[in-house]
Ligand code: C2E
Ligand code: CA
């Protein structure tokens with residue numbers, strides 16, 4: 001409000017001026033007779049000269065100011081205004097010199113010449129301003145153009161001198177001595193007034209563009225119109241209205257001068273100041289951004305490192321670094337998108353801030369890892385206790401719209417000076433320990449030297465994995481799935497292997513997580529799908545009975561932009577009937593049920609079938625079962641393997657079997673190694689099994705060659721059981 005008041009203080013000032021003017025006009029109008037010739041008739045020539053000098057000074061100043069500022073402002077309008085005022089200034093000089101009563105100058109002074117100079121000056125000014133207003137603002141480039149424009153006033157004044165001082169007067173008189181102005185003068189004066197009214201109208205329509213400048217211009221126009229009116233109604237030069245007309249004309253030019261000054265000097269200067277302020281602010285903002293994480297607003301890695309440099313050695317004693325990550329954060333990000341992930345991060349950040357004592361520095365490393373610096377770590381027990389406290393603080397799940405997300409923390413700890421002296425190493429070691437922490441039940445681990453070599457190993461593998469497809473190092477093995485009714489092998493699961501040039505065969509359990517983390521899973525997944533589908537066609541060509549292939553899908557793959565199109569394209573290209581492809585998804589993909597449901601329906605529409613892998617090991621509630629268009633559940637081998645020993649696992653398997661029956665889903669039991677396990681599953685009416693008891697995953701050619709034998713073996717095993 002105050003700002004607004006300040007900004008528009010000129011409005012108040014303007015109104016004051018208008019009131020003063022009206023009062024003066026009223027006084028003069030009422031007592032004009034009393035004021036007649038008040039300064040003494042002999043003094044009028046000098047008084048007029050004095051006022052003219054002032055008017056010339058003001059007009060000349062405007063011209064000079066425009067001349068000086070155009071090289072910087074480069075505006076055509078400012079240039080033209082300057083030239084216009086230079087013209088007016090020249091005409092005013094001629095008018096002043098020709099004024100009746102002035103000494104001889106070139107020719108005798110006369111009201112004929114003086115009035116013509118005056119009226120032409122007046123019209124030039126009004127029409128000039130109107131013309132300039134109607135122009136478009138354009139930048140001027142050449143300096144010669146500036147010189148050219150500023151030389152035109154000279155031509156104008158020379159032409160006028162020639163016209164008005166022509167030996168035989170060409171123009172009719174405008175004032176008749178003793179009578180006053182003629183109708184022609186009054187009419188021309190009205191033309192000037194009309195011009196100014198038009199100017200005022202244009203100004204009012206543009207008032208929002210530059211209120212202050214326009215206000216000044218409006219004031220100037222009003223004063224000029226008042227002076228025009230006074231000049232049309234005065235009786236003779238001694239009339240106070242004539243004097244007052246000059247005063248208003250002078251005031252009008254002064255306001256114009258102010259407007260030009262404001263637009264060419266004051267406004268740009270203020271804008272410059274404003275810009276500087278902005279710059280200062282954005283510098284501060286940039287500094288903040290350089291040292292803080294955008295999502296959580298916590299100090300970032302740079303901040304942490306600088307503060308560690310300052311504080312690690314400042315005081316004696318043990319210190320510690322905690323690295324914290326949200327469990328399964330990348331899965332959450334992949335399935336819900338970054339905006340949910342960011343929201344979760346900032347909520348976790350807030351909860352961590354609330355739970356940590358203020359003296360500890362909480363910061364963010366990269367986009368998903370929190371780092372806490374404990375500048376006094378008395379004992380490992382104390383650190384452990386703090387970590388547990390943080391985990392407990394996260395127990396209550398985070399509600400983000402209709403998702404309820406867990407913020408379980410994996411925490412790694414490195415100690416100063418036991419583990420390392422340097423800040424980068426301390427942080428890196430804490431992060432190593434954090435990655436390992438997900439494998440222990442407490443999910444808290446102190447750094448150990450062996451972790452470094454493991455991580456380095458992983459990084460090397462990741463690097464090698466980038467070239468695995470191009471170097472033809474990947475291959476698929478196929479594990480038969482046996483139909484327990486007939487003993488036939490109607491389906492297989494495709495399992496990828498990596499033939500590493502130096503390290504030999506690497507199991508997918510090792511490299512698939514690396515591929516998922518690094519995004520290489522997308523091309524690998526596509527390669528697996530194409531290869532498996534082609535294999536099915538090949539077996540068909542080789543005369544094997546129709547075989548369905550099950551392909552594992554990773555979370556990252558499923559949420560890739562065009563998964564449905566990709567699968568459709570592969571099927572079409574290979575010309576494989578979609579019923580021979582089954583996609584295996586895992587329960588961890590159920591975080592974003594809505595999105596998943598949509599994708600699964602699209603996949604189903606292609607004609608492929610869908611199985612839920614490792615069923616029962618996930619965290620999710622089973623409510624998704626009713627929404628997802630699923631065909632098959634795969635009982636995880638960890639349950640199967642403990643059927644004989646563990647009553648709970650036994651109960652779980654029973655439950656899955658009966659649930660599948662109710663939901664009319666097929667069941668594949670995985671990891672059957674022993675006949676007892678098979679027996680139990682047979683009794684529970686499980687339909688299909690897969691496991692080393694029947695066959696290990698096989699090379700495709702080996703499966704093709706031994707197909708009959710494998711099937712025969714399977715039937716034998718089953719027959720023995722039935723007996
Ligand atoms: P999974 O999908 O649960 O695959 C079954 C795993 O159990 C395979 O391990 C298989 O060799 C093993 N297995 C089968 N029968 C038995 C048995 O009787 N006893 C025992 N102990 N194990 C048995 P593998 O081939 O090492 O694959 C491990 C995991 O790697 C797979 O688990 C799957 O999650 C992933 N994986 C394999 N291939 C791919 C792939 O092409 N894409 C993706 N995304 N993941 C894959
Ligand atoms: Ca599988």
Ligand code: CA
Nearest residue numbers: 613614636670
């Ligand atoms: Ca499995």
